[in-house]
Amino acid sequence: MSLFRxxxxxxxxxxxxxxxxxxxxxxxxxxxxxxxxxxxxxxWRALADLGVLGLLVDEAHGGTGGTMADVAVVMDxxxxxxxxxxxxxxxxxxxxxxxxxxxxxxxxxxxDLVAGRHRLAFALVEPQARYDLADVTTRAxxxxxxxxxxxxxxxxxxxxxxxxxxxxxxxxxxxxxxxGIGVFLVPAKAAGIERRGYGTIDGLRACDVTxxxxxxGAEAAVGDxxxxxxxxxxxxxxxxxxxxxxxxxxxxxxxxxxxxxxKTRKQFGATLGSxxxxxxxxxxxFTQVEFARSMAGVGRLAxxxxxxxxxxxxxxxxxxxxxxxxxxxxxxxxxxxxxGMTDELDVGHYAKRLxxxxxxxxxxGYHMARYRAARAA
Amino acid sequence: xxxxxxxxxxxxxxxxxxxxxxxxxxxxxxxxxEGGYLSRExxxxxxxxxxxxxxxxxxxxVEHGGCGWPLAKQYVFEQEFALAYAPRAVIFGVxxxxxxxxxxxxxxxxxxxxxxxxxxDEWWCQGFSEPGSGSxxxxxxxxxxxxGDHYMINGTKLWQTAATExxxxxxxxxxxxxxxxxxxxxxxxxxxxSKGLSLRPITLLDGGQEVAQCFFDDVRVPVANRVGEENQxxxxxxxLLSIExxxxxxxxRSSAMLNRLKGIVEQxxxxxxxxADDPEVANEIAEIEIDLMALExxxxxxxxxxxxxxxxxxxxxxxxLMGTQVQQRISAATMAAAxxxxxxxxxxxxxxxxxxxxxxxxxxxxxxxxxxxKISIYGGSNEIQKNIVAKAVLGL
Ligand SMILES: Cc1cc2nc3c(=O)[nH]c(=O)nc-3n(C[C@H](O)[C@H](O)[C@H](O)COP(=O)(O)OP(=O)(O)OC[C@H]3O[C@@H](n4cnc5c(N)ncnc54)[C@H](O)[C@@H]3O)c2cc1C
Numbered sequence: 001m002s003l004f005r006x007x008x009x010x011x012x013x014x015x016x017x018x019x020x021x022x023x024x025x026x027x028x029x030x031x032x033x034x035x036x037x038x039x040x041x042x043x044w045r046a047l048a049d050l051g052v053l054g055l056l057v058d059e060a061h062g063g064t065g066g067t068m069a070d071v072a073v074v075m076d077x078x079x080x081x082x083x084x085x086x087x088x089x090x091x092x093x094x095x096x097x098x099x100x101x102x103x104x105x106x107x108x109x110x111x112d113l114v115a116g117r118h119r120l121a122f123a124l125v126e127p128q129a130r131y132d133l134a135d136v137t138t139r140a141x142x143x144x145x146x147x148x149x150x151x152x153x154x155x156x157x158x159x160x161x162x163x164x165x166x167x168x169x170x171x172x173x174x175x176x177x178x179x180g181i182g183v184f185l186v187p188a189k190a191a192g193i194e195r196r197g198y199g200t201i202d203g204l205r206a207c208d209v210t211x212x213x214x215x216x217g218a219e220a221a222v223g224d225x226x227x228x229x230x231x232x233x234x235x236x237x238x239x240x241x242x243x244x245x246x247x248x249x250x251x252x253x254x255x256x257x258x259x260x261x262x263k264t265r266k267q268f269g270a271t272l273g274s275x276x277x278x279x280x281x282x283x284x285x286f287t288q289v290e291f292a293r294s295m296a297g298v299g300r301l302a303x304x305x306x307x308x309x310x311x312x313x314x315x316x317x318x319x320x321x322x323x324x325x326x327x328x329x330x331x332x333x334x335x336x337x338x339x340g341m342t343d344e345l346d347v348g349h350y351a352k353r354l355x356x357x358x359x360x361x362x363x364x365g366y367h368m369a370r371y372r373a374a375r376a377a
Numbered sequence: 378x379x380x381x382x383x384x385x386x387x388x389x390x391x392x393x394x395x396x397x398x399x400x401x402x403x404x405x406x407x408x409x410x411e412g413g414y415l416s417r418e419x420x421x422x423x424x425x426x427x428x429x430x431x432x433x434x435x436x437x438x439v440e441h442g443g444c445g446w447p448l449a450k451q452y453v454f455e456q457e458f459a460l461a462y463a464p465r466a467v468i469f470g471v472x473x474x475x476x477x478x479x480x481x482x483x484x485x486x487x488x489x490x491x492x493x494x495x496x497x498d499e500w501w502c503q504g505f506s507e508p509g510s511g512s513x514x515x516x517x518x519x520x521x522x523x524x525g526d527h528y529m530i531n532g533t534k535l536w537q538t539a540a541t542e543x544x545x546x547x548x549x550x551x552x553x554x555x556x557x558x559x560x561x562x563x564x565x566x567x568x569x570x571s572k573g574l575s576l577r578p579i580t581l582l583d584g585g586q587e588v589a590q591c592f593f594d595d596v597r598v599p600v601a602n603r604v605g606e607e608n609q610x611x612x613x614x615x616x617l618l619s620i621e622x623x624x625x626x627x628x629x630r631s632s633a634m635l636n637r638l639k640g641i642v643e644q645x646x647x648x649x650x651x652x653a654d655d656p657e658v659a660n661e662i663a664e665i666e667i668d669l670m671a672l673e674x675x676x677x678x679x680x681x682x683x684x685x686x687x688x689x690x691x692x693x694x695x696x697x698l699m700g701t702q703v704q705q706r707i708s709a710a711t712m713a714a715a716x717x718x719x720x721x722x723x724x725x726x727x728x729x730x731x732x733x734x735x736x737x738x739x740x741x742x743x744x745x746x747x748x749x750x751k752i753s754i755y756g757g758s759n760e761i762q763k764n765i766v767a768k769a770v771l772g773l
Contacts, residue, residue, distance in 0.1 A: 198723035348582030365657035
């Protein structure tokens with residue numbers, strides 16, 4: 001893998017960009033987001049037709065056996081066009097987890113996933129856990145040959161639209177111990193599951209999920225049901241590394257849009273861009289975006305490294321990109337003046353998405369601590 | 378840190394506290410604490426309580442129905458109200474229109490408008506900014522043309538806070554374009570129900586609709602509604618800036634928000650852990666607290682330095698700069714305290730606790746973070762404040 005795009009990836013980015021642009025303007029996006037699903041089925045199909053869902057799936061299961069560099073192209077385009085839908089949990093995390101699932105489940109599900117007929121959602125967050133991956137109180141108990149699941153998860157992105165939920169659950173160990181955690185693939189319509197949906201500030205759909213005596217087959221456990229923490233940790237790192245190019249894409253949009261605004265908006269008889277104070281501010285924004293872009297690449301390359309290095313570098317990249325994203329989001333609003341405060345302009349929508357990426361899969365405090373711990377390891 | 382060192386004021390402070398304990402209801406207090414929108418009904422309810430106490434207009438002279446308090450007393454008053462999460466005065470009336478009319482208004486205008494401000498029955502909005510005139514306010518183009526004993530207004534104003542609820546607008550209008558742009562501006566008081574005046578509410582990125590655009594299509598306003606002389610409105614606008622002293626730094630409101638954040642991070646979670654024990658969180662709060670101490674001390678120096686003149690100089694702009702930064706930083710830390718729940722928006726703008734997802738404070742905290750981006754934009758953006766300091770203080 002490299003920091004640079006191949007010619008194929010550049011072409012792929014262009015066709016993705018055209019497709020996403022074809023989904024309509026901001027007004028259309030708002031209409032789609034206001035629907036109960038929060039995304040449009042036909043857009044999902046269009047993306048599936050472009051092959052985005054099979055990038056991380058091997059050819060034997062209908063995918064293209066690509067890499068996270070290909071996923072980064074998709075996430076960057078998603079960020080630029082502010083598309084929202086169940087891509088991350090399906091095409092990235094779902095593909096990753098299913099590849100390690102029981103062969104029968106894997107073989108039955110992956111081709112459907114690639115074709116856009118099977119969606120996953122990542123039920124990671126627990127109400128009390130903040131960002132601590134080991135803080136898992138949802139329990140999976142042995143039940144005959146299978147499992148019985150009880151507990152609650154929160155903020156499951158596109159959980160209502162999912163066929164399968166990826167659920168970390170405790171099979172042993174204490175509250176916040178890494179040992180005793182398993183990763184389960186749970187049919188979303190199984191008896192005993194309730195989902196309560198709501199919107200998020202950045203225009204996504206999410207839901208709270210409760211599990212009450214949910215019966216699962218033996219195949220639901222992915223890998224070692226008591227030793228799944230490493231898998232979970234890896235999956236979250238992949239998710240994190242995938243969010244970074246989304247952030248870079250969104251930052252790029254804000255940079256371009258704000259720059260264009262400074263070149264046209266006039267006050268005091270001159271364009272805003274002619275004021276040197278604002279020129280410097282815009283140079284800072286540009287710098288932040290470019291540096292964040294490289295750092296997103298570092299986060300992606302780190303996925304191939306050994307666990308300690310991966311953890312350290314993914315956290316480093318997340319910290320860096322989040323800080324840049326916060327800066328670019330704030331500056332874009334500020335430099336647009338009152339217009340930046342409106343719901344009408346897309347600037348605020350991008351700013352909200354960027355801010356929330358900063359609070360997904362760990363905020364600054366979490367990744368600082370994780371970075372230091374990984375460095376010391 | 379106790380900067381006010383005056384036993385007489387201690388007694389006053391105690392009196393305010395007792396009053397607030399007895400009169401400030403929980404629904405209102407909570408709304409203020411969460412930075413939510415207070416309905417006109419709730420606001421008016423509170424206003425009437427204050428009116429009965431005679432505490433509506435601390436800075437106005439007694440003969441106009443104000444308290445006529447010296448600055449130090451106003452300072453303590455604002456501090457105690459903020460720390461108790463009491464609402465501010467109804468927007469614009471007490472703080473801007475009153476002083477404006479007391480300084481420039483005719484006797485008839487004072488008699489007509491001051492009582493409505495004091496009673497809280499008449500609400501005002503500020504018609505200054507326009508689509509083409511924000512930072513460069515003096516370039517404003519909304520025209521008022523003299524037509525006998527009326528002015529005829531055509532054009533548009535943008536960003537009027539509370540316009541949809543207001544009964545009256547105090548606005549700046551273009552009455553002459555022949556000379557310097559500052560010279561042809563006139564202050565007019567415009568009834569919001571005027572024929573030809575229409576509004577377009579604007580949704581902001583937190584989902585609220587606190588501002589609107591106002592369109593004037595042959596709106597007729599009596600000449601009697603002109604404040605001061607024709608073409609002398611810029612002086613009024615500058616006067617309004619110069620009287621903005623208390624509150625520009627928002628020290629006490631920020632202290633109250635920080636107190637609340639401290640309370641939030643001290644709550645143990647399901648496993649007994651407290652965010653306050655997280656070094657990142659603890660450092661951030663400590664640093665904000667220190668910034669706030671510096672702000673409080675500097676504001677105090679600027680307000681009460683016996684060696685300085687009565688008017689705050691352009692240095693006061695630094696108070697707004699640092700004050701907005703502190704407020705925005707507190708709002709960011711409060712949003713961060715919500716953790717992943719900062720994202721959930723389940724209850725809507727006027728949502729109650731029951732329909733919220735996660736901790737009660739989470740949803741308003743996130744809305745507040747985005748809403749407070751406005752404070753470095755309006756009232757003279759932070760960039761404009763820096764331009765003022767550079768020019769008027771540093772002589773650059
Ligand atoms: C929530 C909200 C409430 C408001 N309420 C009211 C109200 O009640 N009544 C009212 O009349 N107005 C109100 N305003 C308008 C507010 O005063 C203006 O938004 C503000 O003056 C900025 O003007 P603008 O939006 O046109 O931005 P612009 O003036 O276009 O500025 C855009 C950006 O350029 C910067 N900039 C501009 N000129 C310079 C320069 N020379 N040097 C460096 N930087 C510069 C600005 O600081 C800003 O960052 C409100 C605004 C908001 C957001």
